[in-house]
Amino acid sequence: MIIDTGWNREECITALNAGLRELDVDLTKTDLFITHLHADHIGLAQKLATDTSKVYFNKPEADWIVSGGQWHDFIEYARVSGFPESELQTILQSNPGTTYRSQGLFDFTILEEHDTLSAGEYRFECVATPGHTFGHMCLYEPTKKMFVSGDHILKDITPTIQLWSDWRNPLKEYQASLDKVYEFDIELVLPGHRSIFKNCKERIQELKHHHQKRSEEILFILEEGSRDAFEVASRMSWDIDCDSWDLFPVFQKWFATGEAIAHLRFLEEQGRVRREIRDKNIVYSLI
Numbered sequence: 001m002i003i004d005t006g007w008n009r010e011e012c013i014t015a016l017n018a019g020l021r022e023l024d025v026d027l028t029k030t031d032l033f034i035t036h037l038h039a040d041h042i043g044l045a046q047k048l049a050t051d052t053s054k055v056y057f058n059k060p061e062a063d064w065i066v067s068g069g070q071w072h073d074f075i076e077y078a079r080v081s082g083f084p085e086s087e088l089q090t091i092l093q094s095n096p097g098t099t100y101r102s103q104g105l106f107d108f109t110i111l112e113e114h115d116t117l118s119a120g121e122y123r124f125e126c127v128a129t130p131g132h133t134f135g136h137m138c139l140y141e142p143t144k145k146m147f148v149s150g151d152h153i154l155k156d157i158t159p160t161i162q163l164w165s166d167w168r169n170p171l172k173e174y175q176a177s178l179d180k181v182y183e184f185d186i187e188l189v190l191p192g193h194r195s196i197f198k199n200c201k202e203r204i205q206e207l208k209h210h211h212q213k214r215s216e217e218i219l220f221i222l223e224e225g226s227r228d229a230f231e232v233a234s235r236m237s238w239d240i241d242c243d244s245w246d247l248f249p250v251f252q253k254w255f256a257t258g259e260a261i262a263h264l265r266f267l268e269e270q271g272r273v274r275r276e277i278r279d280k281n282i283v284y285s286l287i
C-alpha cells in the first residue's frame, strides 16, 4: 500500500518510480491510501493506480472532487476578504493546487472512521481528523503504536489551517482532532512532510499552544480597529525570509490570509470577534 503520492508532475513521478523500483513494488498488487485532497498528496494517484488497485479515500473529499470542487468560491471569498485583485489573478492562473492535481475522476473506495485496512503485517485503523482539510483521515497501527498523520501533525512545520467560506470552523475542528489523537498510544509518527518523529503528545501540546498565541496576536491587532482578513494577515508575524509583507510571494499571502480567516472565524464563534459586511467586504472587530 502506498500512502499519499506527491504532486502530479514529472519530477515527482520520476523520483517515486525510482523508489518503488528499489523496493521492488508491483503496482498491480498495490493499493493507495490518500490522507486528504491536497494535490501534493493525491496528485499522482491516477498515474499509480492500476486496474487492480483500490484508491482508499474519505467520503467528504471524494464527493468534493467528484463535484468539481469550489475553487472559484474560494477566490470570491478572498476578494471580499480584502485580497488584492491583481494578486488574485496570479492565484487563479498558477495555483499549484490545481496545476498539479490528479487529472480525471477516480473510482474511490470510501473509508469511514474505525474502518480497518490490512497491508502485509500491518493492520491500520482509520481515524477521521478534520481540520487541515474537512475530510482529513489518518491511520493508526495499534500493535506497532504507529500513526500515519498526513498533514494533521507535522514536526518541523505547523500544518496550515485555512478557511475560505463562512460555513465551517476548521480551527475548532482541528483542535478537536488534536485532542482526539492525544488519547492514542503512539510511539512513532509518520507525517506527510519532513521527518518522522516520536513524542506525539508533546508535539500536539506545542501545536495547541501555537494556535492560542496566534489567536492572542490577532486580538491584539484588532485593538487598533476594524480590519479585513488580508489586513490582519499583513500585520501578523510570519516565519518567512522576507523583509516586509509586500515582498511575500503571492501564494504565501494566500496561505497567510486563509489562516487569518480560520482564526477570525474561531474567535467569532468564541464571541470575541464580530464579523460584518461593509462596502461588500468582510470586516472584523473586537466585541
Ligand SMILES: [Zn+2]
Pocket: 036, 038, 041, 132, 151
Ligand atoms: Zn495538505
